[in-house]
Amino acid sequence: MADRYANFANSGLGRTMVKRLGLPDPPRLRRHTAGDPLVTGPVLLGAAPGGRLGEPTRKLLETAGAEVTDKTDEGVRVSALVFDATGIVDSPQLRELYDFFHPYARALQSSGRVIVLGTPPEATASPKEAIAQRSLEGLTRSIGKEFGRGTTAQLVYVAPGGEAGAESTLRFLLSGRSAYVSGQVIRIGAAPAPAPADWERPLDGKLALVTGAARGIGAAIARILARDGAEVIALDVPAAGDALAGVANETRGRALQIDLTAPDAPARLAGYLAAGPHAGVDILVHNAGITRDKTIARMSADRWDSVIGVNLTAPERVNDLLLERGLIPSGGRIVGVASIAGIAGNRGQTNYATSKAGVIGQVQAYAPVLAGRGITINAVAPGFIETAMTAKMPLGLREAGRRLNSMSQGGLPADVAETVAWFASPGSAAVTGNVVRVCGQSLLGA
Numbered sequence: 001m002a003d004r005y006a007n008f009a010n011s012g013l014g015r016t017m018v019k020r021l022g023l024p025d026p027p028r029l030r031r032h033t034a035g036d037p038l039v040t041g042p043v044l045l046g047a048a049p050g051g052r053l054g055e056p057t058r059k060l061l062e063t064a065g066a067e068v069t070d071k072t073d074e075g076v077r078v079s080a081l082v083f084d085a086t087g088i089v090d091s092p093q094l095r096e097l098y099d100f101f102h103p104y105a106r107a108l109q110s111s112g113r114v115i116v117l118g119t120p121p122e123a124t125a126s127p128k129e130a131i132a133q134r135s136l137e138g139l140t141r142s143i144g145k146e147f148g149r150g151t152t153a154q155l156v157y158v159a160p161g162g163e164a165g166a167e168s169t170l171r172f173l174l175s176g177r178s179a180y181v182s183g184q185v186i187r188i189g190a191a192p193a194p195a196p197a198d199w200e201r202p203l204d205g206k207l208a209l210v211t212g213a214a215r216g217i218g219a220a221i222a223r224i225l226a227r228d229g230a231e232v233i234a235l236d237v238p239a240a241g242d243a244l245a246g247v248a249n250e251t252r253g254r255a256l257q258i259d260l261t262a263p264d265a266p267a268r269l270a271g272y273l274a275a276g277p278h279a280g281v282d283i284l285v286h287n288a289g290i291t292r293d294k295t296i297a298r299m300s301a302d303r304w305d306s307v308i309g310v311n312l313t314a315p316e317r318v319n320d321l322l323l324e325r326g327l328i329p330s331g332g333r334i335v336g337v338a339s340i341a342g343i344a345g346n347r348g349q350t351n352y353a354t355s356k357a358g359v360i361g362q363v364q365a366y367a368p369v370l371a372g373r374g375i376t377i378n379a380v381a382p383g384f385i386e387t388a389m390t391a392k393m394p395l396g397l398r399e400a401g402r403r404l405n406s407m408s409q410g411g412l413p414a415d416v417a418e419t420v421a422w423f424a425s426p427g428s429a430a431v432t433g434n435v436v437r438v439c440g441q442s443l444l445g446a
Protein backbone atom coordinates (compact mmCIF):
# COMPACT_ATOMS: atom_id res chain seq x y z
CA MET A 1 0.00 0.00 0.00
CA ALA A 2 1.56 3.31 -1.08
CA ASP A 3 2.13 5.98 1.57
CA ARG A 4 0.75 8.85 -0.55
CA TYR A 5 1.32 11.40 2.19
CA ALA A 6 5.06 10.59 2.40
CA ASN A 7 5.37 10.88 -1.40
CA PHE A 8 3.59 14.22 -1.30
CA ALA A 9 5.67 15.52 1.63
CA ASN A 10 8.84 14.78 -0.34
CA SER A 11 7.62 16.57 -3.50
CA GLY A 12 8.49 20.23 -4.25
CA LEU A 13 5.11 21.68 -3.25
CA GLY A 14 4.78 19.18 -0.39
CA ARG A 15 8.07 20.27 1.21
CA THR A 16 6.91 23.88 1.30
CA MET A 17 3.54 22.99 2.81
CA VAL A 18 5.01 20.61 5.40
CA LYS A 19 7.37 23.37 6.59
CA ARG A 20 4.77 26.17 6.60
CA LEU A 21 2.04 24.15 8.30
CA GLY A 22 4.27 22.16 10.67
CA LEU A 23 2.92 18.83 9.29
CA PRO A 24 4.61 15.44 9.95
CA ASP A 25 7.78 15.30 7.87
CA PRO A 26 8.64 11.74 6.81
CA PRO A 27 12.23 11.77 5.51
CA ARG A 28 13.41 9.47 2.73
CA LEU A 29 15.30 6.77 4.61
CA ARG A 30 18.68 5.50 3.44
CA ARG A 31 18.13 1.83 2.64
CA HIS A 32 20.76 -0.65 1.53
CA THR A 33 21.20 -1.64 -2.07
CA ALA A 34 23.86 -4.07 -3.25
CA GLY A 35 27.29 -2.51 -3.49
CA ASP A 36 26.53 0.46 -1.21
CA PRO A 37 29.35 1.50 1.11
CA LEU A 38 28.80 0.88 4.83
CA VAL A 39 28.49 4.60 5.59
CA THR A 40 28.13 7.76 3.53
CA GLY A 41 30.66 9.92 5.38
CA PRO A 42 33.15 9.89 8.28
CA VAL A 43 32.32 8.19 11.57
CA LEU A 44 32.99 10.31 14.65
CA LEU A 45 34.20 8.02 17.45
CA GLY A 46 34.32 9.15 21.08
CA ALA A 47 35.06 7.34 24.32
CA ALA A 48 34.85 7.88 28.05
CA PRO A 49 38.31 7.42 29.63
CA GLY A 50 39.09 3.82 30.54
CA GLY A 51 36.62 2.30 28.05
CA ARG A 52 37.42 -1.11 26.57
CA LEU A 53 35.60 -0.87 23.22
CA GLY A 54 36.98 2.32 21.63
CA GLU A 55 40.12 0.81 20.09
CA PRO A 56 38.57 -2.50 18.90
CA THR A 57 35.72 -0.45 17.38
CA ARG A 58 38.10 1.90 15.58
CA LYS A 59 39.98 -1.06 14.04
CA LEU A 60 36.78 -2.76 13.04
CA LEU A 61 35.36 0.36 11.39
CA GLU A 62 38.58 1.00 9.51
CA THR A 63 38.69 -2.60 8.28
CA ALA A 64 35.10 -2.16 7.09
CA GLY A 65 36.28 0.79 4.97
CA ALA A 66 34.95 3.65 7.12
CA GLU A 67 36.89 6.85 7.72
CA VAL A 68 37.10 7.29 11.50
CA THR A 69 37.76 10.60 13.20
CA ASP A 70 37.74 11.78 16.82
CA LYS A 71 36.75 15.37 16.20
CA THR A 72 35.35 17.47 13.38
CA ASP A 73 35.31 21.12 12.50
CA GLU A 74 32.13 23.11 12.63
CA GLY A 75 29.97 22.64 9.57
CA VAL A 76 31.45 19.22 8.68
CA ARG A 77 28.78 16.52 8.52
CA VAL A 78 29.43 12.96 9.68
CA SER A 79 27.45 9.79 8.96
CA ALA A 80 27.59 8.39 12.49
CA LEU A 81 28.35 9.26 16.09
CA VAL A 82 29.70 6.23 17.97
CA PHE A 83 30.49 6.52 21.67
CA ASP A 84 32.21 3.95 23.87
CA ALA A 85 30.59 4.43 27.29
CA THR A 86 32.10 1.32 28.91
CA GLY A 87 34.50 3.51 30.91
CA ILE A 88 31.61 5.14 32.81
CA VAL A 89 31.46 3.56 36.26
CA ASP A 90 29.31 6.01 38.24
CA SER A 91 26.61 8.61 37.67
CA PRO A 92 28.78 11.78 37.74
CA GLN A 93 30.75 10.32 34.83
CA LEU A 94 27.57 10.28 32.72
CA ARG A 95 28.65 13.87 31.98
CA GLU A 96 30.96 12.31 29.37
CA LEU A 97 27.83 11.67 27.28
CA TYR A 98 26.78 15.30 27.39
CA ASP A 99 30.29 16.44 26.53
CA PHE A 100 30.32 14.25 23.42
CA PHE A 101 26.77 14.60 22.11
CA HIS A 102 26.11 18.26 22.89
CA PRO A 103 28.65 19.76 20.48
CA TYR A 104 28.03 17.19 17.74
CA ALA A 105 24.22 16.96 17.94
CA ARG A 106 23.88 18.93 14.71
CA ALA A 107 26.80 17.32 12.90
CA LEU A 108 24.92 14.29 11.55
CA GLN A 109 23.93 13.81 7.91
CA SER A 110 20.32 12.78 7.28
CA SER A 111 19.69 9.07 7.98
CA GLY A 112 22.61 9.41 10.42
CA ARG A 113 23.50 6.79 12.99
CA VAL A 114 24.04 7.06 16.74
CA ILE A 115 25.49 4.05 18.54
CA VAL A 116 26.35 3.97 22.23
CA LEU A 117 28.41 1.02 23.43
CA GLY A 118 28.05 -0.14 27.01
CA THR A 119 28.63 -3.02 29.42
CA PRO A 120 25.53 -5.11 30.26
CA PRO A 121 24.48 -3.89 33.74
CA GLU A 122 24.42 -7.48 35.00
CA ALA A 123 28.07 -7.92 34.00
CA THR A 124 29.44 -4.82 35.79
CA ALA A 125 31.76 -4.78 38.79
CA SER A 126 29.61 -2.71 41.17
CA PRO A 127 26.02 -1.52 41.69
CA LYS A 128 27.11 2.06 40.89
CA GLU A 129 28.55 0.96 37.56
CA ALA A 130 25.41 -1.09 36.85
CA ILE A 131 23.25 1.99 37.46
CA ALA A 132 25.41 4.19 35.24
CA GLN A 133 25.34 1.62 32.44
CA ARG A 134 21.58 1.19 32.78
CA SER A 135 21.22 4.98 32.42
CA LEU A 136 22.54 4.81 28.85
CA GLU A 137 19.15 3.57 27.71
CA GLY A 138 17.48 6.89 28.49
CA LEU A 139 20.03 8.82 26.48
CA THR A 140 19.87 6.68 23.35
CA ARG A 141 16.09 6.40 23.28
CA SER A 142 15.78 10.19 23.68
CA ILE A 143 18.32 10.95 20.97
CA GLY A 144 16.27 8.72 18.63
CA LYS A 145 13.30 10.94 19.32
CA GLU A 146 15.21 14.25 19.14
CA PHE A 147 17.51 14.08 16.15
CA GLY A 148 14.93 13.37 13.40
CA ARG A 149 15.71 13.33 9.63
CA GLY A 150 15.88 9.53 9.62
CA THR A 151 18.50 9.29 12.39
CA THR A 152 18.53 5.99 14.26
CA ALA A 153 19.96 5.61 17.78
CA GLN A 154 20.79 2.35 19.56
CA LEU A 155 22.46 1.11 22.70
CA VAL A 156 24.66 -1.94 22.24
CA TYR A 157 25.68 -3.77 25.41
CA VAL A 158 28.78 -5.85 24.74
CA ALA A 159 29.66 -8.50 27.34
CA PRO A 160 33.25 -8.46 28.61
CA GLY A 161 35.20 -10.67 26.20
CA GLY A 162 32.67 -10.08 23.42
CA GLU A 163 34.58 -7.27 21.69
CA ALA A 164 35.27 -9.34 18.56
CA GLY A 165 31.65 -10.49 18.29
CA ALA A 166 30.27 -7.00 17.75
CA GLU A 167 31.26 -6.59 14.09
CA SER A 168 28.11 -7.95 12.41
CA THR A 169 25.96 -5.80 14.69
CA LEU A 170 27.94 -2.60 14.10
CA ARG A 171 27.85 -3.19 10.35
CA PHE A 172 24.09 -3.73 10.47
CA LEU A 173 23.42 -0.67 12.60
CA LEU A 174 25.68 1.69 10.62
CA SER A 175 24.38 0.61 7.21
CA GLY A 176 21.12 1.34 5.39
CA ARG A 177 20.00 -2.16 6.41
CA SER A 178 18.75 -0.84 9.76
CA ALA A 179 16.80 2.13 8.30
CA TYR A 180 13.66 1.46 10.37
CA VAL A 181 15.32 0.13 13.57
CA SER A 182 15.69 2.78 16.28
CA GLY A 183 15.63 3.15 20.04
CA GLN A 184 16.75 -0.45 20.55
CA VAL A 185 18.89 -2.07 23.21
CA ILE A 186 20.93 -4.94 21.79
CA ARG A 187 22.96 -7.44 23.80
CA ILE A 188 26.06 -9.14 22.45
CA GLY A 189 27.54 -12.06 24.37
CA ALA A 190 31.05 -13.44 24.50
CA ALA A 191 30.66 -16.39 22.08
CA PRO A 192 33.32 -16.49 19.35
CA ALA A 193 31.88 -15.06 16.12
CA PRO A 194 33.77 -15.89 12.91
CA ALA A 195 33.60 -13.15 10.28
CA PRO A 196 32.08 -14.37 7.02
CA ALA A 197 34.47 -14.54 4.06
CA ASP A 198 32.33 -11.99 2.19
CA TRP A 199 30.14 -9.51 4.12
CA GLU A 200 28.04 -8.97 0.97
CA ARG A 201 27.18 -12.69 0.83
CA PRO A 202 27.48 -13.87 4.45
CA LEU A 203 24.98 -16.70 3.97
CA ASP A 204 26.78 -18.48 1.11
CA GLY A 205 26.37 -22.22 1.54
CA LYS A 206 23.58 -21.93 4.13
CA LEU A 207 20.11 -23.40 3.81
CA ALA A 208 17.23 -21.28 5.14
CA LEU A 209 13.57 -22.11 5.68
CA VAL A 210 11.08 -19.22 5.81
CA THR A 211 7.48 -19.89 6.81
CA GLY A 212 4.65 -17.76 5.47
CA ALA A 213 6.89 -16.84 2.53
CA ALA A 214 4.23 -16.48 -0.21
CA ARG A 215 3.78 -12.76 0.39
CA GLY A 216 4.41 -9.74 2.64
CA ILE A 217 7.21 -9.88 5.18
CA GLY A 218 7.93 -13.58 4.58
CA ALA A 219 8.49 -13.05 0.84
CA ALA A 220 10.86 -10.15 1.65
CA ILE A 221 12.77 -12.35 4.11
CA ALA A 222 13.14 -15.05 1.43
CA ARG A 223 14.44 -12.47 -1.08
CA ILE A 224 16.95 -10.89 1.29
CA LEU A 225 18.30 -14.18 2.64
CA ALA A 226 18.73 -15.29 -0.99
CA ARG A 227 20.45 -11.97 -1.84
CA ASP A 228 22.85 -12.67 1.04
CA GLY A 229 23.72 -16.05 -0.46
CA ALA A 230 21.38 -18.55 1.24
CA GLU A 231 19.48 -21.28 -0.54
CA VAL A 232 15.88 -20.67 0.54
CA ILE A 233 12.98 -23.03 1.08
CA ALA A 234 9.82 -20.92 0.98
CA LEU A 235 6.97 -22.53 2.93
CA ASP A 236 3.29 -21.57 2.93
CA VAL A 237 -0.19 -23.10 2.89
CA PRO A 238 -1.28 -24.98 -0.26
CA ALA A 239 -3.89 -22.27 -0.99
CA ALA A 240 -1.02 -19.77 -1.49
CA GLY A 241 0.73 -22.18 -3.90
CA ASP A 242 0.90 -19.88 -6.96
CA ALA A 243 2.34 -16.90 -5.10
CA LEU A 244 4.70 -19.24 -3.27
CA ALA A 245 5.99 -20.69 -6.54
CA GLY A 246 6.60 -17.12 -7.73
CA VAL A 247 8.75 -16.33 -4.67
CA ALA A 248 10.64 -19.63 -5.01
CA ASN A 249 11.36 -18.94 -8.70
CA GLU A 250 12.48 -15.41 -8.04
CA THR A 251 14.86 -16.51 -5.27
CA ARG A 252 15.97 -19.65 -7.17
CA GLY A 253 14.87 -21.62 -4.16
CA ARG A 254 12.32 -24.31 -3.42
CA ALA A 255 8.62 -24.05 -2.55
CA LEU A 256 7.12 -26.25 0.15
CA GLN A 257 3.35 -26.36 0.64
CA ILE A 258 2.47 -27.25 4.23
CA ASP A 259 -0.24 -26.00 6.56
CA LEU A 260 1.79 -25.63 9.76
CA THR A 261 -1.23 -26.30 11.95
CA ALA A 262 -1.78 -29.78 10.49
CA PRO A 263 -1.01 -32.43 13.14
CA ASP A 264 1.63 -34.06 10.93
CA ALA A 265 3.24 -30.75 9.78
CA PRO A 266 6.40 -30.96 11.95
CA ALA A 267 6.98 -34.59 10.95
CA ARG A 268 6.51 -33.80 7.23
CA LEU A 269 8.89 -30.87 7.50
CA ALA A 270 11.47 -32.89 9.42
CA GLY A 271 11.24 -35.70 6.83
CA TYR A 272 11.66 -33.23 3.97
CA LEU A 273 14.73 -31.61 5.55
CA ALA A 274 16.34 -34.90 6.58
CA ALA A 275 16.05 -36.17 3.00
CA GLY A 276 17.66 -33.04 1.49
CA PRO A 277 21.38 -32.61 0.68
CA HIS A 278 21.96 -30.51 3.83
CA ALA A 279 20.29 -33.12 6.12
CA GLY A 280 18.89 -30.26 8.17
CA VAL A 281 18.43 -26.52 8.06
CA ASP A 282 20.84 -23.74 9.11
CA ILE A 283 18.40 -20.83 9.37
CA LEU A 284 14.81 -21.30 10.49
CA VAL A 285 12.55 -18.24 10.28
CA HIS A 286 9.11 -18.58 11.87
CA ASN A 287 7.31 -15.79 10.05
CA ALA A 288 3.86 -17.32 9.29
CA GLY A 289 1.27 -15.51 11.36
CA ILE A 290 -2.39 -14.55 11.39
CA THR A 291 -4.68 -12.09 13.17
CA ARG A 292 -8.32 -12.73 14.16
CA ASP A 293 -9.18 -9.50 15.98
CA LYS A 294 -12.10 -9.05 18.43
CA THR A 295 -12.25 -7.87 22.01
CA ILE A 296 -12.06 -10.85 24.32
CA ALA A 297 -15.72 -10.43 25.31
CA ARG A 298 -16.76 -10.90 21.65
CA MET A 299 -14.14 -13.40 20.60
CA SER A 300 -15.12 -16.96 19.68
CA ALA A 301 -12.93 -19.80 20.98
CA ASP A 302 -12.08 -20.56 17.34
CA ARG A 303 -10.46 -17.18 16.89
CA TRP A 304 -8.43 -17.68 20.02
CA ASP A 305 -7.33 -21.19 19.07
CA SER A 306 -6.38 -20.42 15.47
CA VAL A 307 -4.14 -17.47 16.37
CA ILE A 308 -2.34 -19.28 19.20
CA GLY A 309 -2.10 -22.34 16.96
CA VAL A 310 -0.42 -20.65 13.97
CA ASN A 311 1.65 -18.00 15.76
CA LEU A 312 2.91 -19.88 18.81
CA THR A 313 2.17 -23.60 18.98
CA ALA A 314 3.23 -24.33 15.39
CA PRO A 315 6.74 -22.84 15.75
CA GLU A 316 7.07 -24.55 19.12
CA ARG A 317 6.23 -27.97 17.68
CA VAL A 318 8.56 -27.46 14.70
CA ASN A 319 11.45 -26.36 16.93
CA ASP A 320 10.91 -29.29 19.29
CA LEU A 321 11.00 -31.92 16.56
CA LEU A 322 13.86 -30.42 14.50
CA LEU A 323 15.99 -30.03 17.62
CA GLU A 324 15.13 -33.49 18.89
CA ARG A 325 16.17 -35.01 15.55
CA GLY A 326 19.36 -32.95 15.34
CA LEU A 327 18.20 -31.20 12.16
CA ILE A 328 19.49 -27.76 13.26
CA PRO A 329 23.30 -28.00 13.35
CA SER A 330 25.75 -26.04 15.48
CA GLY A 331 25.90 -22.55 13.99
CA GLY A 332 22.13 -22.76 13.44
CA ARG A 333 19.86 -19.76 13.71
CA ILE A 334 16.23 -19.64 14.84
CA VAL A 335 14.41 -16.35 14.27
CA GLY A 336 10.91 -15.61 15.51
CA VAL A 337 8.58 -12.87 14.29
CA ALA A 338 6.88 -11.22 17.26
CA SER A 339 5.11 -7.82 17.16
CA ILE A 340 5.04 -4.63 19.19
CA ALA A 341 1.52 -5.78 20.14
CA GLY A 342 3.23 -8.63 22.01
CA ILE A 343 5.17 -6.07 24.04
CA ALA A 344 2.47 -3.51 24.86
CA GLY A 345 -0.78 -5.35 24.19
CA ASN A 346 -3.42 -3.99 21.84
CA ARG A 347 -7.17 -3.50 22.09
CA GLY A 348 -8.96 -6.21 20.14
CA GLN A 349 -5.84 -8.39 19.98
CA THR A 350 -5.74 -10.44 23.20
CA ASN A 351 -5.20 -13.61 21.18
CA TYR A 352 -2.56 -12.09 18.88
CA ALA A 353 -0.68 -10.24 21.65
CA THR A 354 -0.67 -13.41 23.78
CA SER A 355 0.82 -15.39 20.89
CA LYS A 356 3.44 -12.73 20.13
CA ALA A 357 4.43 -12.31 23.79
CA GLY A 358 4.85 -16.09 23.67
CA VAL A 359 7.27 -15.73 20.74
CA ILE A 360 9.34 -13.41 22.97
CA GLY A 361 9.04 -16.03 25.71
CA GLN A 362 10.47 -18.66 23.35
CA VAL A 363 13.52 -16.49 22.73
CA GLN A 364 14.10 -15.92 26.44
CA ALA A 365 13.50 -19.54 27.45
CA TYR A 366 15.54 -21.17 24.68
CA ALA A 367 18.51 -18.81 24.27
CA PRO A 368 20.42 -20.21 27.28
CA VAL A 369 19.44 -23.80 26.46
CA LEU A 370 20.51 -23.59 22.81
CA ALA A 371 23.75 -21.71 23.52
CA GLY A 372 25.34 -25.02 24.54
CA ARG A 373 24.55 -26.39 21.07
CA GLY A 374 25.97 -23.34 19.24
CA ILE A 375 22.49 -22.26 18.06
CA THR A 376 21.15 -18.71 18.49
CA ILE A 377 17.52 -17.69 18.87
CA ASN A 378 16.28 -14.12 18.46
CA ALA A 379 13.13 -12.36 17.33
CA VAL A 380 12.12 -9.28 15.41
CA ALA A 381 9.13 -7.32 16.67
CA PRO A 382 7.73 -5.35 13.74
CA GLY A 383 5.71 -2.20 14.27
CA PHE A 384 3.69 -0.71 11.42
CA ILE A 385 4.91 -2.37 8.22
CA GLU A 386 3.33 -1.63 4.82
CA THR A 387 1.75 -5.01 3.93
CA ALA A 388 -1.62 -6.54 3.05
CA MET A 389 -2.16 -6.99 6.82
CA THR A 390 -1.87 -3.25 7.60
CA ALA A 391 -3.61 -2.15 4.35
CA LYS A 392 -6.78 -3.72 5.82
CA MET A 393 -6.69 -1.45 8.91
CA PRO A 394 -9.26 1.37 9.28
CA LEU A 395 -7.86 4.67 7.91
CA GLY A 396 -7.52 6.45 11.29
CA LEU A 397 -5.62 3.60 12.91
CA ARG A 398 -3.49 3.17 9.80
CA GLU A 399 -2.46 6.83 9.75
CA ALA A 400 -1.72 6.73 13.50
CA GLY A 401 0.47 3.66 13.03
CA ARG A 402 2.32 5.31 10.17
CA ARG A 403 2.98 8.70 11.72
CA LEU A 404 3.39 8.07 15.47
CA ASN A 405 7.02 7.04 15.32
CA SER A 406 10.40 8.75 15.02
CA MET A 407 10.42 8.26 11.21
CA SER A 408 6.82 9.55 10.62
CA GLN A 409 6.24 6.66 8.23
CA GLY A 410 5.58 2.93 8.09
CA GLY A 411 8.40 0.46 7.56
CA LEU A 412 8.82 -1.82 4.55
CA PRO A 413 8.88 -5.62 4.61
CA ALA A 414 12.54 -5.37 3.57
CA ASP A 415 13.33 -3.54 6.85
CA VAL A 416 12.15 -6.55 8.85
CA ALA A 417 13.96 -8.89 6.45
CA GLU A 418 17.29 -7.05 6.83
CA THR A 419 17.04 -7.47 10.60
CA VAL A 420 16.38 -11.21 10.20
CA ALA A 421 19.41 -11.42 7.87
CA TRP A 422 21.62 -9.78 10.52
CA PHE A 423 20.51 -12.40 13.10
CA ALA A 424 21.11 -15.14 10.51
CA SER A 425 24.69 -14.10 9.69
CA PRO A 426 27.54 -16.38 10.82
CA GLY A 427 29.05 -13.14 12.21
CA SER A 428 26.13 -12.93 14.68
CA ALA A 429 27.09 -16.02 16.70
CA ALA A 430 27.29 -13.84 19.84
CA VAL A 431 23.85 -12.31 19.25
CA THR A 432 21.27 -14.44 21.02
CA GLY A 433 18.28 -13.86 23.27
CA ASN A 434 17.47 -10.51 21.63
CA VAL A 435 14.10 -9.12 20.64
CA VAL A 436 14.65 -6.19 18.30
CA ARG A 437 11.78 -3.96 17.31
CA VAL A 438 11.58 -2.87 13.69
CA CYS A 439 9.15 -0.05 14.32
CA GLY A 440 10.87 3.28 13.59
CA GLN A 441 10.75 3.83 17.38
CA SER A 442 6.96 3.67 17.47
CA LEU A 443 5.23 5.60 20.23
CA LEU A 444 2.70 2.78 20.24
CA GLY A 445 3.72 -0.42 21.91
CA ALA A 446 6.19 1.26 24.22
Ligand code: NAD
Nearest residue numbers: 212214216217236237259260287288289339382385387389
Ligand atom coordinates in the same frame (compact mmCIF):
# COMPACT_ATOMS: atom_id res chain seq x y z
P1 NAD B 1 0.64 -11.78 5.64
O1 NAD B 1 -0.74 -12.15 6.07
O2 NAD B 1 0.81 -10.91 4.44
O3 NAD B 1 1.50 -13.13 5.40
C1 NAD B 1 1.48 -14.21 6.30
C2 NAD B 1 1.75 -15.49 5.53
O4 NAD B 1 1.68 -16.58 6.47
C3 NAD B 1 0.69 -15.75 4.45
O5 NAD B 1 1.30 -16.01 3.20
C4 NAD B 1 -0.07 -16.95 4.98
O6 NAD B 1 -0.59 -17.80 3.97
C5 NAD B 1 1.00 -17.65 5.83
N1 NAD B 1 0.38 -18.57 6.79
C6 NAD B 1 -0.67 -18.29 7.60
N2 NAD B 1 -1.04 -19.41 8.26
C7 NAD B 1 -0.20 -20.40 7.87
C8 NAD B 1 -0.09 -21.77 8.20
N3 NAD B 1 -0.95 -22.37 9.03
N4 NAD B 1 0.88 -22.50 7.60
C9 NAD B 1 1.73 -21.92 6.72
N5 NAD B 1 1.67 -20.62 6.38
C10 NAD B 1 0.71 -19.87 6.94
O7 NAD B 1 1.34 -11.16 6.92
P2 NAD B 1 2.59 -10.15 7.06
O8 NAD B 1 2.08 -8.80 7.28
O9 NAD B 1 3.59 -10.39 5.99
O10 NAD B 1 3.17 -10.65 8.46
C11 NAD B 1 4.19 -11.63 8.60
C12 NAD B 1 4.51 -11.81 10.07
O11 NAD B 1 4.83 -10.55 10.64
C13 NAD B 1 3.35 -12.35 10.90
O12 NAD B 1 3.85 -13.23 11.88
C14 NAD B 1 2.78 -11.10 11.53
O13 NAD B 1 2.09 -11.39 12.73
C15 NAD B 1 4.03 -10.30 11.78
N6 NAD B 1 3.80 -8.85 11.92
C16 NAD B 1 3.37 -8.08 10.88
C17 NAD B 1 3.20 -6.70 11.06
C18 NAD B 1 2.78 -5.79 9.95
O14 NAD B 1 2.72 -4.57 10.16
N7 NAD B 1 2.47 -6.28 8.76
C19 NAD B 1 3.45 -6.13 12.31
C20 NAD B 1 3.87 -6.94 13.35
C21 NAD B 1 4.06 -8.30 13.13
